[in-house]
Amino acid sequence: xxxxxxxSMGVLPGVAVEVTQTYPSYVFKIGHTQIxxxxxxxxxxxxxxxxxxxxxx
Numbered sequence: 001x002x003x004x005x006x007x008s009m010g011v012l013p014g015v016a017v018e019v020t021q022t023y024p025s026y027v028f029k030i031g032h033t034q035i036x037x038x039x040x041x042x043x044x045x046x047x048x049x050x051x052x053x054x055x056x057x
Contacts, residue, residue, distance in 0.1 A: 002040075002041055002044055003044075005041070006041065006044070006045065009030075009033075009035045009037075010030045010031070010033060010035070011028070011030065011035075011045060015030060016030070016031075017029070017030055017045075017047060018030075019047070020034065021036075025037065025038055025039075026038070026039070026041075026042035028045075
């Protein structure tokens, strides 16, 4: 049930997700969409950090 809910909100494997808030609820930015979830759902989301790009090349 949780997996289906996450997928319907756009949380899919390989999609870039930005965590914008962790209290009182967790807020994620996916593309141009922000979603808020409670701790119970947020604990099932696993993120892989990717290295930051330098500001210059």
